[in-house]
Amino acid sequence: MKKILFPTDFSQAATNAFVHALEFAKTVNGELILLHTFEFPIYDNQFFPENYNVLFETLQLTQFDRFKEELPKLHAIAEERNLNHIKMSHRIMDGHLLFNINRTIKEESIDYIVMGTTGATGWKTFFVGTNTGNVIATVAIPVLSVPLEAKFKKIETIGFTTRFREKDKKALKEVLKFAKKTKAKVKCLYVKTANSDVSAATIKQWEEEFLGESIQFSIIPSEDVQETIMDFILFKYIDVLAMLTYKRNFFVELFKPSLTQKFSNSLAIPVLAIHE
Known part of the structure; x- marks a missing residue:
């Protein structure tokens, strides 16, 4: 059974990509591993000598509570689409997103990643940014990036x-x-x-x-x-564009605003980046 990593920040873009992740898992006979990561803000503990640990424990509990609140919503989406048979497990990790993704890939023997992005008009930010763009540039497994506007439809x-x-x-x-x-x-x-x-x-x-x-x-x-x-x-x-992961500059130019504005509706499709 294939393992599909689905990093999520529970944003609208991530929730939209979750539907694609479910359908992708059905197609490849896979299971989903939901990953939520967060980074603690940097504080100088000399200014918080007494409540420094309490502060970080509170922030961590807040993330866990949000995780527990959002999970039932995702399971409800799976049930609505009759895909509640798809096996799902969950991980919540503190630290840098890319580090945690690579760690999870290694520990869970991940085959694919499905991630959401802000959409056709945000492609440049997406590929230049520190999240999905860095994932595509560094991981050695296929990454399916899903724009917010890309509502799931049958792939023909x-x-x-x-x-x-x-x-x-x-x-x-x-x-x-x-x-x-x-x-x-x-x-x-x-x-x-x-x-x-x-x-x-x-x-x-x-x-x-x-x-x-x-x-x-x-x-x-x-x-x-x-x-x-x-x-x-x-x-x-x-319906889906598959590409080898050329240099990042190629993607930046490919999805520059002048072009994406011209084709904004038609470009709202998932892109499957395959590592060279």
């Missing part, structure tokens, strides 16, 4: 960007496994720029290797990679 088309490298092929095979479970088709995009070095023979070899799969390759000549990907999402009716 999965987009996959490729540069026809061997590591792209490995990732594509994983995407195809997931697609078969959801009965979705996969549409691959290669943006061919003037500096592209992929040969026609390589592309043909890929097409022959994946012949018989529910997959379509699109090779589009363009010097504007980011906008071409945006058009691909929009006009190919992509």
Whole structure:
């Protein structure tokens, strides 16, 4: 059984992503591990010599109480969607989010992470920020990031960007496994720029290797990679976009405000980042 880590701060974005996490768990026959982390504020104990420990105990109890209050709401969502059979366990940890995520990945042998983000208009902040962006950049397992505006719907088309490298092929095979479970088709995009070095023979070899799969390759000549990907999402009716974790700057440029404003509605889709 696959293990899916779901970090949550109980925000609206996290609650929306929880539905995706439940459905993802159903698709991959997985269980959810809910993780809530918090960091204590830094105080100089010379100014709180008598009640320093009491202060931190109070803050910790507040976090536990909030955790206990929010959990029934998540279980209610699972029951409403007839997914209360999905196994769920819970962890509450103090300390830095990224450290606790990596610790949980190791201790629980996590296979996937599902996280919420603020949505299409907040992509730049998301990828530059210290939370989900850092998770994508550092963990060695796939991360499904879910914008607030991305309400769950049946996955019919999965987009996959490729540069026809061997590591792209490995990732594509994983995407195809997931697609078969959801009965979705996969549409691959290669943006061919003037500096592209992929040969026609390589592309043909890929097409022959994946012949018989529910997959379509699109090779589009363009010097504007980011906008071409945006058009691909929009006009190919992509429900989930799968990408290898390129350098962070690529994501920042891909989801810069001028582009996300243009395609804000169509870009409200989950992005599955697969570690290179």
